[in-house]
Amino acid sequence: MRKRRVLLFALVLSLLLSLNLAVFAEEEIPSLWEAYSDYFLIGTAVNSRTLNTHRDLIVKHFNSITAENEMKFDALQPTEGIFNFYRADQMIEFAKENNIQVRGHVLVWHSQTPSWVFRFAGQPATKELLLERMRNHISTVVGRYKGQIYAWDVVNEAISDGPEIYRDSPWYNIIGKEFIAEAFRAAHEADPDAKLFYNDYNAVEPAKMQKIYNMLKELIEEGVPIHGVGIQGHWSIEHPDLLQIMRAIEKYASLGLEIHITELDLSVFAWDDHRKLAEPTPEMIEKQALRYKNLFNIFKRYSDHITSVTLWGVADDSTWKDNYPVQGRKDWPLLFDVNHQPKEAFWAVIEASK
Ligand code: HAH
Secondary structure: OHHHHHHHHHHHHHHHHHHHHHHHHHHHOOOHHHHOOOOOEEEEEEOOOHHHHOHHHHHHHOOEEEEOOOOOHHHHOOEOOEOOOHHHHHHHHHHHHOOOEEEEEEEEOOOOOOHHHHEEOOEEOOHHHHHHHHHHHHHHHHHHOOOOOOEEEEEEOOEOOOOOOEOOOHHHHHHOOHHHHHHHHHHHHHOOOOEEEEEEOOOOOHHHHHHHHHHHHHHHHOOOOOOEEEEOOEEEOOOOOHHHHHHHHHHHHOOOOEEEEEEEEEEOOOOOOOOOOOOOOHHHHHHHHHHHHHHHHHHHHOOOOEEEEEEOOOEOOOOHHHOOOOOOOOOOOOOEOOOOOEOHHHHHHHHHHO
């Protein structure tokens, strides 16, 4: 009888202890956004699925969210004049409930835009018609979320990677380069308090950086309402050079613009590496952690200019990098692993905050 009671006591005790430990372990993981609250917002890209499947991580670690697809042209206005705000609204609601700010992505882009936008009666749309459609889309979308979105990517990826200045896109080919200035003017009219951004990838590559810089400078000189530049940050554990990143930040900051790191993820692969691995190698994990640490140290150093840093996803089980640039090549570019546990990269970013 007595033995049994002792056993029961031991059992209850160990149960309590393990519960306690679990709670303790949970509390030991610091919150990313809290760690960086003196420096900039910490954001993540979410979609309608991860809003549920990754809810706990999102709420604990991030104070900014960007819709991965739900606010793109094809999602919001698949057919002319027929807007679908259901999923975008859900994100705004989620953000409100959890005290999270929202970055708007994206108003004018060559990709994920329905083909009707650029056509009329079987012909390319005229400049006047396309401008009218662009302004109408912008005023409807920005107007709907007036006061609820702190920054918009107004124009995405308008600069070419090749020798020419502007990207060969229907926006540019039909309207000319003034589609950019006109987009910013329309957005500013719809929400004068929203910060308006130009966003691009390869934005720290010297040649492309110079073209982006020249364009931004021209817009500012023309009095176009533009407030910031988004450096996407789809980088890898090797590239680009940290010095190049610092130079680009300084160059854009010299224009008096705010800087957002808008789509940060660090692939463990080189661009043209076609290997498929079951898991990242220990070396990849180490290198990635060190690079995340160096990057966040740089971001901190420039926090007078950098006001928001967004990771392009929450955890490695859900990332666009699994299919880009190599279809079906599993990648591990984020701060939480496929089981939603903090990676070495996470601890490195926390370390850099101190
Ligand atoms: C970004 N483009 C886009 O801004 C974002 O909306 C998308 O979800 C992912 C990446 C990067 C990019 C691309 O899509 C294609 C070629 C190069 C770079």
